[in-house]
Amino acid sequence: MEWKRLGLTSAAPSDFTLEALRQVVPSAFTEVKDEDDRLTYKVDFDRLREMLGDVIADADEERFGFYWVGKQEAKRKAAEPTRKTLRPVVKESVAWESTQNLYIEGDNLEVLKLLQTAYIGKVKMIYIDPPYNTGNDFVYSDNFTMSRQAQDWAMGNLDEEGNRLRRNLDSNPRYHSVWCSMIYSRLLVARTLLSNDGVIFISIDDNEIHNLRKICDEVFGASNFVNNIVCVSNAGGDKGNYIETTKQYILVYAKNISNLQDKFGVYQTENIDTYSLSDEIGRYKKGSQLEKWGNDATIYTHPNLGYSIYYNESNGDIIIKHDYNHKELLANRQIEMIYEQPDAELIANGYICIRPRVNNDGNPGRWRIEKKTFEDRLASNSFIFERQSNNTIKIYEKNRYK
Structure with missing residues (x-):
């Protein structure tokens, strides 16, 4: 029996994207040999542009979009393969041999990447409850070029597992940009896990609902917006700017909204009073x-x-x-x-x-x-x-x- 050596890094999201594109327009790909003399596929951009015709945007054209400092870096982080792996913790598990459930602890961006190989395109529903960016929330910092680990510990930038965390204070000049970069990279990877009839639910409040909606429109497509569920979180009201806040939200997006027929029941709401x-x-x-x-x-x-x-x-x-x-x-x-x-x-x-x-x-x-x-x-x-x-x-x- 011939054994195949597994790579130490996860597959890059670009690999999945290219394979999906090759299924749609195979003539836009050409066969080439890589540095190990193995046959592989590369995109023939001239052929692809020829097939797309006039629908390609020119670089100088004005366009609508949502931009912030660090967006391109966040996109690069999402596309970057991970070299981390999962370590089983049998002693802390319940019914290790028979359970069909999985609980994973770690930086959620790295975990999402690790799940891609086994679960890409197979997940029916994702629910996430990210930091609301209230000014005191801790967010994972994706800048791994900062100071030494000892300094990070002294500054309180690491959690118990050694994951790098930063408090995103509202005095930070890139207050919204830091949060947008954090959520953007994770949603890009999460989308690849959704099945064609999959749905994602994202809890959020007033601090970032406006930015999250724009990011989701880009990642999932504005046409795949399902609804914004308004939840009464505190009927008595939380302290706000002159008007007390009583609600939070759950944004709902589909991988492909045309595949959601018969997936949702319709209920008529009534006044609880x-x-x-x-x-x-x-x-x-x-x-x-x-x-x-x-x-x-x-x-x-x-x-x-x-x-x-x-x-x-x-x-x-x-x-x-x-x-x-x-x-x-x-x-x-x-x-x-x-x-x-x-x-x-x-x-x-x-x-x-x-x-x-x-x-x-x-x-x-x-x-x-x-x-x-x-x-x-x-x-x-x-x-x-x-x-x-x-x-x-x-x-x-x-x-x-x-």
Whole structure:
């Protein structure tokens, strides 16, 4: 068996880009031999320009774009292969031999590059929560030519793992540029991991939302913007400039938005203030009655939907009984509906017998759900028992806030 020696560096993002381009325009590539006399492919730019025609921008043309000090360096850092590797930590792991989960610690730019070889184009969803750049956030510094490690330790520029960190103070003349370079390089690499129907979610606040949106438009394409989710993070408000801040954001971008059909459900939002009631589970409002109303609201159409509910108002206890001529009703739906007499022992112990009302046409009514379903939902505290002005008890569903 012939063993192939693996390289010590990760593949460069340009390798993946060139391979994708070669699949689209193979005639724009030519075969050449590298320094080791191996056959490889190179871009024939003259041929590529010829194929693209007039859509190539001239160097002197004015164009729209978002630029900052350090952008080109950040782009270079993203394209630069890494020589780092992953070191397994078996002692701190759980179910090392059988787990299908992976937790990686380290500089996220280096980690993203390491993931490219195995996961490029395979990740369905990425969520990141980067520093918000509040003026006191620590950000990874990608300038590895600064002072010696000993000086870094003395200055507090390294974390516990030896990763180089800097506090991005708002007094820094390149305050926004430092943050933009940090996030730009990481998003460039993260995009290569997304599958064609993949989506990325990015948490952020007011400090950099405007810059992040421009960077994402460039990295993912403005046409792949899905939405900007506004999240109420503090209803009481945080200290702001004259007006208190209550919200943060989640920017959502797709790898290719045309592939997102049927990937997202659509929900209509409601005002939480309409859910004025609450219990140990959360907020809710009074919903539909358990009794069925309408043309088919009779036990004859649904024989399984008649049963007695015994409710003890003092302690909330509930007992359910099928105490009517169920079998005969199934055989002959035109028989006179007769419930058994209410359970005298339960009545004596303070229970109230609740049954579907008799309809205006004289036919016995029914509930909207079967006994088993009612019991299951009763266990999750899904009903309101409410005494009416005529001293009867009505049962309503709890519509919970979602």
